[in-house]
Amino acid sequence: MCLPEITITLPLWVKSFLDAQPQIFPSQDERMRLAIELSSLNLKYASGGPFGAAVFDEDGRLVALGMNLVVSSGCSLLHAETVALAFAQKLLGRYDIGAGGTAQYELYASTEPCAMCFGAIPWSGVSALICGARGEDARAIGFDEGDKPVDWTASLEKRGIRVELDLLRPEAVAVLQNYASSCGELYNSRKSSMQ
């Protein structure tokens, strides 16, 4: 039996996009706007679902970014958050981005994480999660977000991961609604019949 390999690459449009970005994003709004812009460009270039994410260090330096690549990659694990976290780990050279709590990194997500990405966040070592749109905004256009614990933000907070919701939520929601208007693909393999 021949063993396969899996290679994860970012869409081609990312390079020119990144070349035009500053190295430092001083404010939280600027960091969230980057995540939302990634969600919008992913829709524009048809490289995946309308979700973007980015990891910044404590000075606001962009460390890594991600966008939903489920359909284009053929891999259901590749949500915006998991892609951003995996590339941050690759670029930093460690599976624990926070290096045992000695370094502070923040994950910005254009939409609140689904159940999988929620579960992935504590293992990544980030120390904060900042979200734009709510899970209910994604569900409103047909995405299944999975079942997180009811007190999911408290679950992260008790691990020392600060959570902020609703940062620039209207801008993030506008991208989701554009996706719905353009009849974008919904790729939930096992959607609940009860939702």
Place this chain on the structure above:
Amino acid sequence: MCLPEITITLPLWVKSFLDAQPQIFPSQDERMRLAIELSSLNLKYASGGPFGAAVFDEDGRLVALGMNLVVSSGCSLLHAETVALAFAQKLLGRYDIGAGGTAQYELYASTEPCAMCFGAIPWSGVSALICGARGEDARAIGFDEGDKPVDWTASLEKRGIRVELDLLRPEAVAVLQNYASSCGELYNSRKSSMQ
């Protein structure tokens, strides 16, 4: 800025192991024994944590396998279940393993999935999850399993994913205890201070 790539490969020992395996695993016990053996070999060859997983089709044909590769790969996403699911998707050529519910595939996990892997299962398209050890068995040797919804099995069942627990649990637990005895690395980046 240069865009990185991430390549996921299985440990070198997997090829010779696979060459010695049958193509079909007729019984549930045989399928679970494969997942448990992977967890044991991952410990023996020091390629990761003591967790194994495998995807089988409805005839018991082995489609893909996985093992925990967090430390060796430097990527916190690469748990046994996510690795097995990603390789199944790669080999089948689709992000929805179940092809819209027209094909039945089962995920065997030597230990009950953590919060991340629980969340990943509905997006993968598998139609059944069969577990060996319980989450509490992993916690008993120091692993943080994250916070799943209290009724996590019902959450999967309502999506049409059958769940079976405790298949060959003592054999699966024995591997976890061997790992603890050998002082294996615990790689929870953000463990709760409350556990």
